[in-house]
Amino acid sequence: MNYVLDKILIKEADIRRRVDELGAQVSADYCGKQPVAVCILRGAIPFYADLIRRISLPVTVDTITVSSYGSGTTSGALKVITDMRTDVKGKDVLVVDDIIDSGRTSVALINMLKERGAASVKTCALLDKPSRRVVEIKGDYVGFSIPDEFVVGYGLDWDEKFRNLPHIYTLKEDK
Numbered sequence: 001m002n003y004v005l006d007k008i009l010i011k012e013a014d015i016r017r018r019v020d021e022l023g024a025q026v027s028a029d030y031c032g033k034q035p036v037a038v039c040i041l042r043g044a045i046p047f048y049a050d051l052i053r054r055i056s057l058p059v060t061v062d063t064i065t066v067s068s069y070g071s072g073t074t075s076g077a078l079k080v081i082t083d084m085r086t087d088v089k090g091k092d093v094l095v096v097d098d099i100i101d102s103g104r105t106s107v108a109l110i111n112m113l114k115e116r117g118a119a120s121v122k123t124c125a126l127l128d129k130p131s132r133r134v135v136e137i138k139g140d141y142v143g144f145s146i147p148d149e150f151v152v153g154y155g156l157d158w159d160e161k162f163r164n165l166p167h168i169y170t171l172k173e174d175k
């Protein structure tokens with residue numbers, strides 16, 4: 001099956017406005033602290049790059065590539081493909097992801113960072129699909145709550161395509 005772009009779901013300008021708001025909210029909540037912002041590669045790249053420039057704190061940056069194990073597990077298992085470099089012990093960590101879907105990635109990553117001794121772990125996701133949740137998690141900072149539609153652009157892919165698009169689009173079958 002091949003898919004092509006259907007409609008714009010969230011325009012670049014609306015993403016920018018919301019990222020400004022999230023950055024302001026994070027800056028206020030972490031006032032006086034030096035959080036570690038962790039980018040979950042690869043989907044979060046554009047969101048992360050925009051968000052950290054809207055955080056008016058001495059935030060430090062890092063990245064991690066993970067993959068949560070499939071449908072058989074509910075939370076625990078997380079495969080770390082490329083680990084972060086920061087020792088998070090005693091640090092306030094903000095996990096930045098493009099989307100919370102089943103919730104497995106976020107929950108497993110939060111558990112792992114807590115086990116490593118992080119003082120606090122919060123999540124910031126641009127998109128949230130609450131109807132797809134398998135494990136219980138509520139993002140601390142969420143850009144947009146969306147219906148269960150396949151979306152691409154602004155970091156999100158289908159078959160590794162469309163990550164570079166500035167807007168977020170829905171897809172349709174190419175008939």
Ligand code: PRP
Binds near residue numbers: 042101106
């Ligand atoms: C996607 C997305 C989240 C995760 C969300 O990553 O970027 O990290 O899945 O899904 P979940 O809530 O069901 O765990 P993916 O593994 O597709 O990698 P990518 O970021 O490289 O696209």
